[in-house]
Amino acid sequence: MNVASTSIATETPWLLRKSSVQAMGVFLFVVLGSLWALAQDTRFAYLLVYVWFGLAYGALLQYGRFCMASAVRDLFAVKVPRMAVGVMIAVALYAVVAAIVSLAGFSTFHPNAMGWHIVIGAAIFGFGIVFTGGCASGSLYKAGEGNMNSMLVILAISFSQAVVVSASGWWDALVPQSWLDAAAAQDMPAELTITQGWFDIFTAGYIWGLKGTTMAEILGMAETARGIILANTLLTAILPVMIILVVLYVIYYRKGYLRRSGKANPSLRDELAGMWAMCTSSKNTALAGIGLGILAGLHMYVTGALREHYGIFNFGELLVAMGYTNGLSIQDTVFDPGYWYITTQEAQWGGWVMQKLGIDSMDSIFFGLDNGLPNPLLNAPGFMSIGIILGAAIMALSRREFKWKLPSWETAFFAIVGGTLMGIGARLAMGCNIGAFFATVTNGDPSGWVFLVGMTIGAYIGVKVFTWWMDWSSARKASECGL
Amino acid sequence: MIKKEKSIWHETCLILRVAKRRMGVHVASLLDLFHDRPAGTSSPVVKDVDIPGLGVVHVVHAVDCLGAMCPRPQLLTLKVLSEVGPGEVVEVVLDNPTAVEGLPALAQTLGCAHLAAVREPDCWRVYLRKGW
Numbered sequence: 001m002n003v004a005s006t007s008i009a010t011e012t013p014w015l016l017r018k019s020s021v022q023a024m025g026v027f028l029f030v031v032l033g034s035l036w037a038l039a040q041d042t043r044f045a046y047l048l049v050y051v052w053f054g055l056a057y058g059a060l061l062q063y064g065r066f067c068m069a070s071a072v073r074d075l076f077a078v079k080v081p082r083m084a085v086g087v088m089i090a091v092a093l094y095a096v097v098a099a100i101v102s103l104a105g106f107s108t109f110h111p112n113a114m115g116w117h118i119v120i121g122a123a124i125f126g127f128g129i130v131f132t133g134g135c136a137s138g139s140l141y142k143a144g145e146g147n148m149n150s151m152l153v154i155l156a157i158s159f160s161q162a163v164v165v166s167a168s169g170w171w172d173a174l175v176p177q178s179w180l181d182a183a184a185a186q187d188m189p190a191e192l193t194i195t196q197g198w199f200d201i202f203t204a205g206y207i208w209g210l211k212g213t214t215m216a217e218i219l220g221m222a223e224t225a226r227g228i229i230l231a232n233t234l235l236t237a238i239l240p241v242m243i244i245l246v247v248l249y250v251i252y253y254r255k256g257y258l259r260r261s262g263k264a265n266p267s268l269r270d271e272l273a274g275m276w277a278m279c280t281s282s283k284n285t286a287l288a289g290i291g292l293g294i295l296a297g298l299h300m301y302v303t304g305a306l307r308e309h310y311g312i313f314n315f316g317e318l319l320v321a322m323g324y325t326n327g328l329s330i331q332d333t334v335f336d337p338g339y340w341y342i343t344t345q346e347a348q349w350g351g352w353v354m355q356k357l358g359i360d361s362m363d364s365i366f367f368g369l370d371n372g373l374p375n376p377l378l379n380a381p382g383f384m385s386i387g388i389i390l391g392a393a394i395m396a397l398s399r400r401e402f403k404w405k406l407p408s409w410e411t412a413f414f415a416i417v418g419g420t421l422m423g424i425g426a427r428l429a430m431g432c433n434i435g436a437f438f439a440t441v442t443n444g445d446p447s448g449w450v451f452l453v454g455m456t457i458g459a460y461i462g463v464k465v466f467t468w469w470m471d472w473s474s475a476r477k478a479s480e481c482g483l
Numbered sequence: 484m485i486k487k488e489k490s491i492w493h494e495t496c497l498i499l500r501v502a503k504r505r506m507g508v509h510v511a512s513l514l515d516l517f518h519d520r521p522a523g524t525s526s527p528v529v530k531d532v533d534i535p536g537l538g539v540v541h542v543v544h545a546v547d548c549l550g551a552m553c554p555r556p557q558l559l560t561l562k563v564l565s566e567v568g569p570g571e572v573v574e575v576v577l578d579n580p581t582a583v584e585g586l587p588a589l590a591q592t593l594g595c596a597h598l599a600a601v602r603e604p605d606c607w608r609v610y611l612r613k614g615w
Contacts, residue, residue: 065584070553074585077554078561082588133552134581145580149552256591282588401580403605411552463554470558 054387064288097297126458144392156419232444
C-alpha cells in the first residue's frame with residue numbers, strides 16, 4: 001500500500017516554537033504548584049500523586065489519541081477496530097501490573113456490586129458517548145486540546161451526576177416499594193434520610209443487597225498468589241482479552257489483511273502475523289495502550305505504599321490530620337479510589353458548586369456517607385482529572401495540535417444532552433468505562449465485562465440514532481437548498 | 484415646557500436605542516462564538532494537489548470537517564468514499580487529532596489507500612484514494 005505521511009516542514013526548531021514555550025509554561029505551572037503545595041504541608045504528596053499520574057495519563061491519552069468511546073463506537077459506525085485493540089492492549093498490561101501490585105500487598109482495589117444496574121447504566125452511558133464525541137476521560141483530554149465542546153461535556157457530566165445522586169421528590173417514584181422497605185430496614189444515621197431521595201433508596205435498598213467479588217473469591221482462592229495470578233489476571237483479564245482480539249481479527253481485520261498480503265490459504269503463522277499487524281497498525285495507539293496499562297497499575301502501587309506510609313485507609317484521615325475538616329463525609333472520608341477513576345470526582349465538583357448555591361446534598365449516601373463534598377482545591381482525585389486536562393494540553397501544545405475550538409449549536413446541544421446521559425449512566429452503573437470497566441476487569445472483578453456489554457449495546461443504538469440524525473439533517477438541508 | 488419634556492423623551496429614546504443596538508451587537512457577537520456553520524460538509528471539487536513526496540494528485544471530492552466532533556468526520560468520509568468512483572482521490576480537511584489518527588485504519592477497512600496526511604498550521608489535509 002502506498003502510504004506517505006508527510007508534514008509541512010516548519011523550519012522553527014521545537015524549542016523556539018510559541019506552542020512549545022506554552023507547553024513548558026504549563027509544565028512549569030504544575031511543578032511550581034506542586035512545590036507550593038508541598039511547602040504548605042509535605043503530606044500533600046498524597047494528593048500530588050493523583051496530579052502527576054493524571055498528567056501522565058493525559059499526555060499518553062493525547063499522544064495515542066486514545067479515545068475509548070471510539071473503541072465500541074467505531075466497530076459499528078465505521079467497522080474500524082483500532083481503538084478496541086488499543087484498549088485491549090491496555091487492559092492486558094494493566095492486569096499484569098495489577099497482579100504484581102496485588103502480590104506485593106499494595107492493591108487499593110474494591111470490587112463493584114454485580115447486578116442489572118450495570119447493564120442499564122452502561123447502556124445509557126454508551127448511548128451518550130456517541131453524541132459527545134468522547135468518554136469521560138476522552139472529554140478531559142480533548143478539553144486539553146482546546147476543545148470547548150468537551151468542556152461542556154465535563155460540565156454536563158458533573159452536574160447531572162450531582163443532581164441524580166441527591167434528587168428526591170417525584171424522583172422517588174422511580175424506585176420500587178421493595179427497595180424503599182429494604183432501605184428503611186438499614187441501620188443508618190437519621191441525618192442521611194436514606195428513605196428520601198431515589199438514589200439513596202437505590203443504593204441502600206438494592207446495591208447494598210448485592211455482592212461484589214473478585215474471580216479469586218468466587219473460585220475460593222482469595223488472598224492467595226494462585227488466586228491473583230490464575231483467577232484474577234489470567235482468567236478474568238488475559239483470557240477474555242485474547243478472545244476479544246481473535247474475534248476482532250476475524251470480523252474486522254482478517255479479510256482485508258489476507259487480501260493485502262496475497263495469501264489465499266493462510267497458515268496459523270500467517271494468521272498470527274495478521275493479528276500482530278492488527279495490534280501494531282496504529283503505533284501511537286498501541287504505545288499509549290502499553291504506557292497507560294503500566295501507569296494505571298503503578299498508580300495503585302504508589303497510592304497503596306503512601307497509605308501504608310501514613311498509616312491511613314483514606315485521604316480523609318490525612319485531611320483531618322492536616323486540619324481540614326470541611327466537606328468530609330460522616331465517616332470522615334472523602335472519595336479516594338487510589339487508582340484511575342473519573343466520574344465520581346466530577347460529581348463532587350458539581351455537588352460542591354450546588355452546595356455553594358444553597359442546594360445541600362450532604363444528606364445523600366453518595367456524598368454524605370461515602371464520598372464527602374470537599375473543596376475542589378482539596379479534592380485529590382479531582383486533581384487527577386485536572387492533571388489529565390493539563391497533561392493533554394502539554395502534549396498537544398508540544399505537538400502543535402492545540403487549537404481552541406468552539407462548538408456549533410448542534411454539537412453544543414449534543415454535548416449537554418449526551419453528557420447528561422453519561423452522568424446518569426455512570427452513576428447507575430457505579431462508574432464509567434474507566435472506574436467500572438478498565439479498573440475492574442484488570443483487578444479480577446468480572447463486573448467490568450458486564451459494563452462493557454452494556455456500553456456496547458448503548459453505543460450500537462447510539463450509532464444508529466446518530467447516523468439517522470446525520471442523514472435526516474443533511475437531507476433537510478439539501479431540500480432547503482433545492483427550494 | 485412641553486417642548487423641553489419632549490426633547491428629554493427623545494433623548495432618552497435615542498440613548499435607549501443606541502444602548503439596545505450596542506447590546507444587540509454584543510449579544511450577536513457572543514452568539515457568533517458558536518459558529519452556525521454545520522461542522523462537516525462535503526462537496527465535489529476538481530483540483531490538482533501537489534503532495535510532497537508523492538507528486539500531483541487529482542482530487543475529485545473535498546470533505547470539510549473543521550470543528551467536527553467524532554464520529555462525524557469518519558461517517559462523512561465513509562459516505563463520500565462510497566459515492567466516488569474507483570481510483571478517485573478524496574481530500575478530507577480536519578482539525579480533530581483523534582479523527583486523523585483513525586483515518587488510516589478506516590482506509591484499510593474500506594480497501595482504500597491512505598495517500599498522505601499533510602500537516603498544515605491548524606489542520607490536516609488527508610488524501611484517500613478509493614481502491615479498485
